[in-house]
Amino acid sequence: MSEYSTTHVNKLVKQFGIKASAQKRIRGGIYQIVTPDGRKYSLKRMPKQIARLRWIDRMLMHVQRNGPLLAWRNPQTPEGRKPHAISQKGELFVLTPWISGREPSPRSLADMRSCGIALARFHKAGQTALKGDISQSEIGEWYSKLDKRLRYIQNKISKAKTNSFSVPISRFIQRHGPEILRYANQAKALLRSSRYEVYRQSPRQYGVLCHGDGGPSNFIMNDKGTYLIDFETLHVDLRAYDLYRVIYNSSKDYRWDFSIAKAILDGYRKVANLKKMDYELIRVWLRFPFTTYLVLSPFKRIPFSESRLQWALENERRISTFLKKLEEYETRHCSTRGN
Missing domain, CATH: 3.90.1200.10 (Aminoglycoside phosphotransferase (APH), C-terminal lobe)
Incomplete structure (x- = not known):
């Protein structure tokens, strides 16, 4: 799968109702998005059919309501109301909060x-x-x-x-x-x-x-x-x-x-x-x-x-x-x- 230009990434982000003042490619299909007011998000390509993505979304929304900490959309926020965006190539993307922190270390x-x-x-x-x-x-x-x-x-x-x-x-x-x-x-x-x-x-x-x-x-x-x-x-x-x-x-x-x-x-x-x-x-x-x-x-x-x-x-x-x-x-x- 090819990567997306800055313009294409901006268009994807706009589908969620937010504007990107900065973007950074993390790895294939994953971008960090920063809004003008400093909020950070993860824009991620989901290599799934839309029915599968809807199932994933439904399951994670339920899990999230029951306490576990997940990096997934919050439907109570404007940007979280839309479950996914579709690129010009027909690929599905989700926008989730960018979780700041560190990876756990197996040495700990x-x-x-x-x-x-x-x-x-x-x-x-x-x-x-x-x-x-x-x-x-x-x-x-x-x-x-x-x-x-x-x-x-x-x-x-x-x-x-x-x-x-x-x-x-x-x-x-x-x-x-x-x-x-x-x-x-x-x-x-x-x-x-x-x-x-x-x-x-x-x-x-x-x-x-x-x-x-x-x-x-x-x-x-x-x-x-x-x-x-x-x-x-x-x-x-x-x-x-x-x-x-x-x-x-x-x-x-x-x-x-x-x-x-x-x-x-x-x-x-x-x-x-x-x-x-x-x-x-x-x-x-x-x-x-x-x-x-x-x-x-x-x-x-x-x-x-x-x-x-x-x-x-x-x-x-x-x-x-x-x-x-x-x-x-x-x-x-x-x-x-x-x-």
């Missing part, structure tokens, strides 16, 4: 606990928002998601065997492909042996409103508390998936230090109990070699290189020890009721 266990608390509060408020509406549910897609990613990895390994990549990359994948596939198959085995089917067959009972991509970059902390931001991945899923995303995104760059995950889980448990099944399902996603999958994918922020593949494999190996510590944590803290 207090920050990680705050993220766990914020996520649990979001899930709790989201349950009343859903009221059985699981039209955007991905609860039943776990098998197909894992299978699709596994096939992608298998395809890359097959290409490496025909030396379709550079010599160092092809040799690395040929050498370590069996180990990578073993981790992927372990994840699938964990899913089969879990009680996932219980949740899968009762999505209205177990589904929660999931952020979908939680992590340090999607929380903002300030004097008012911990905000959740960026909701283009909002959907209905199991809370284990959201916890996995926050744990993964917070731990992957810190050598899988389990104290980070412990702080997130400790924070979450201050608001809601976690069941044995939740831990089982968190382990499924953590065991899948997702970091390797990202390196093998056309993901611009992670180059496809031998050094990055080595980095990814080291991550997958550390997760083995990490998962043992997660099991120990579960044994100490798991609520067995309702399993």
Whole structure:
């Protein structure tokens, strides 16, 4: 998707009834807007169809009324009355308050606990928002998601065997492909042996409103508390998936230090109990070699290189020890009721 000129951004902002005295591109599709009186907003492209965006808006408006701190529109303000704007290219944009503050740091266990608390509060408020509406549910897609990613990895390994990549990359994948596939198959085995089917067959009972991509970059902390931001991945899923995303995104760059995950889980448990099944399902996603999958994918922020593949494999190996510590944590803290 192409970026927008200053003129086009100004036209989008005007659709919300405000004027931009300054604008700054933050990253692809996200702009900071400053009004003449100094108010700041985030103008963000939402890569969704309009029906999906309306659902996201409806859910977040309900959650916001129930207490959790979110970066979303306030319909009581003039600029918040319009839910979205449409560009000349037909792309959808939302305007939300710019939340000043800082990203939480995985080096701070207090920050990680705050993220766990914020996520649990979001899930709790989201349950009343859903009221059985699981039209955007991905609860039943776990098998197909894992299978699709596994096939992608298998395809890359097959290409490496025909030396379709550079010599160092092809040799690395040929050498370590069996180990990578073993981790992927372990994840699938964990899913089969879990009680996932219980949740899968009762999505209205177990589904929660999931952020979908939680992590340090999607929380903002300030004097008012911990905000959740960026909701283009909002959907209905199991809370284990959201916890996995926050744990993964917070731990992957810190050598899988389990104290980070412990702080997130400790924070979450201050608001809601976690069941044995939740831990089982968190382990499924953590065991899948997702970091390797990202390196093998056309993901611009992670180059496809031998050094990055080595980095990814080291991550997958550390997760083995990490998962043992997660099991120990579960044994100490798991609520067995309702399993």
